[in-house]
C-alpha cells in the first residue's frame with residue numbers, strides 16, 4: 020500500500036485554491052437573466068431536486084435547458100445541493116462536462132404573490148438525449164463503435180473531474196447527456212463534492228481513501244459494493260463502478276444491476292462478479308456492512324453473460340466492476356485499455372447518426388410504442404417492498420439476477436432460476452415481478468441531517484449528505500445484524516409506470532419530516548409506519564418542528580404580541 024500511496028499526487032488543494040486555479044473565463048457565464056429572456060418549450064425531466072424544461076433564448080434562438088431549483092422548504096432558503104451544483108459547474112470547463120451558462124430568475128408578479136421567493140433556474144446548453152432515454156428508444160440500437168465513442172468520452176470527462184479532485188457521486192445513465200453531434204456530457208452535480216486526497220495515477224487503481232464521507236450517495240443500481248457495505252473512506256473508484264454499470268447497460272440495452280433493495284443489490288453484484296473473498300475484496304469483512312454477511316460462494320457470471328461482446332469488452336468491464344475498490348481501474352488506465360485500440364474502433368462523434376430526442380419524460384412515449392409489440396410473458400405477483408431480514412437474499416440460489424422481460428429494459432428477476440422461482444407467491448418481495456414501474460430509477464439517497472464527526476476528527480463538511488448515524492436504529496443491516504438498514508431506496512411498486520405521485524397526494528408540509536429525513540418519493544401518505552420502517556422517532560426526528568415550537572412559544576410570550 021505504501022508504494023501505492025507514493026504513486027499518488029501531493030498535497031490536496033483547498034476548495035479556494037481549486038477555485039482560483041480553475042476559474043472559467045468570466046465571459047463564459049452570463050450572470051443572471053430573467054426568465055422572460057427564454058421561451059419555455061416543455062418539460063424534459065423531473066428529478067429529486069428540480070424540474071428541467073427545454074427553452075429557447077429569445078435573443079439568439081439558442082436551445083437551452085432550464086433546471087428549476089425547487090425550494091422544498093422555503094424557510095430553509097436556497098437549497099445547499101443547488102448551491103453546490105452551481106458552484107462546481109461554474110468552475111468546471113471540459114467538453115465532456117455539462118456547462119452552466121447562466122442563471123435565470125422568475126419573480127412572482129405583484130398580482131399573484133410578491134411575498135413568495137423568486138424561482139431560480141440553471142441554464143445549460145440543450146442536449147438532445149440522456150443516455151437512459153436513448154437506450155430506451157426502441158428505434159435506437161447502439162453499434163460497437165458508438166458504444167466505444169460514448170464510453171471514451173465519459174472516461175475523459177471523469178478523468179478531468181477526478182484529476183481536479185471532484186467526486187461525482189451520482190454516476191448513472193440518466194445523468195449522461197448526449198447531443199446529436201455525438202458529444203456526451205456528464206451532468207447533475209447535485210451530489211458531487213471536492214475531495215481531499217491524492218488524484219488517481221496511472222497503474223495505481225483507485226488507491227486508499229484519505230478521509231471519511233457519507234456513504235449515502237449514488238443511486239442504488241449504480242452503487243458500488245463498498246458503499247453498500249458502508250465504507251466511508253471511499254475514493255474516485257465509486258464513480259468508476261458507475262462507469263462499469265453504464266458500460267454494461269450500453270452493451271445489453273438495460274441496467275445490468277437493478278437491485279430492489281440494498282440487500283438484493285449486493286446479492287446480484289456477487290452473482291455477476293463473484294462473492295467477496297480476502298483476495299477479491301481485501302478487508303470486506305471488516306467493513307461495517309460486511310461483518311454479518313455470509314454470501315453464498317459463487318464465481319460470478321460476468322464472462323459468460325458478456326461473452327458475445329468480445330474479450331476486450333469483458334476484460335474492461337471486469338476491471339471497472341472489480342470488488343476491490345483500491346485496485347479498480349481508474350479513468351486514466353481505462354482510456355488506455357485495448358478495448359479502444361482494437362477494431363472496430365470508436366466512432367468519431369460527428370459520424371454517429373442523429374436520433375429523435377430521448378429524455379427521461381420521453382420514455383412514456385417509447386413505452387407506448389413498445390406496448391404495441393407482442394406482450395412479454397407475464398408471471399409472478401406484485402412485490403411490495405424490500406426483502407427484509409437477516410442475510411436476506413444470500414445463498415438464495417438465484418443464478419444471475421437478471422430478468423427475461425422482453426419488452427422492458429428492466430429485469431424482473433424471474434429468469435435466474437431462483438429456488439422458488441416457479442412459485443411467484445413464495446418468492447421474496449424483490450424476486451417477484453414488479454408491475455409496470457420499471458422505468459423509474461430508484462431515487463437518490465435522502466439527505467441526511469446532522470454532521471458527524473469522522474474518526475480522524477474531520478467533518479464531512481459542508482456536505483448536506485451527512486450520514487444519519489442515529490437514523491434507522493431498529494432496522495437490520497445488509498448482513499442482518501444490528502447494523503442499521505440504510506436501505507434508503509425502496510421504490511414504490513404501486514403507482515402507474517413512470518408516474519410520480521400527484522402533488523396533491525403528498526402529505527401537507529407540516530405533517531412531514533424535513534425533506535432530508537424523508538424516504539424517496541412515494542405514492543402514499545407518510546405515516547407512523549413509515550417512521551418506524553425508516554427508524555425515525557417522532558420525538559426526535561424533527562429538529563425544525565422543535566424549533567418551530569420554541570419560536571411560537573417565545574413569540575406568544577412577547578408582551579407586544581400579548582397586547583395585540
Ligand SMILES: Nc1ncnc2c1ncn2[C@@H]1O[C@H](COP(=O)(O)OP(=O)(O)OP(=O)(O)O)[C@@H](O)[C@H]1O
Pocket residue numbers: 063064065066067068069070071083084086117143144145146147148149152193194196206207209378379380463
Ligand atoms: N441540459 C440538458 N439538456 C437536455 N436534457 C436535460 C438537460 N439537463 C437535464 N436534462 C434532463 O432532465 C433530467 C433530470 O436532470 P438532472 O439529473 O440534472 O435533475 P435532478 O433533479 O438532479 O434529477 P435526479 O434527481 O433524477 O438525478 C435528465 O435525466 C435529462 O433527461
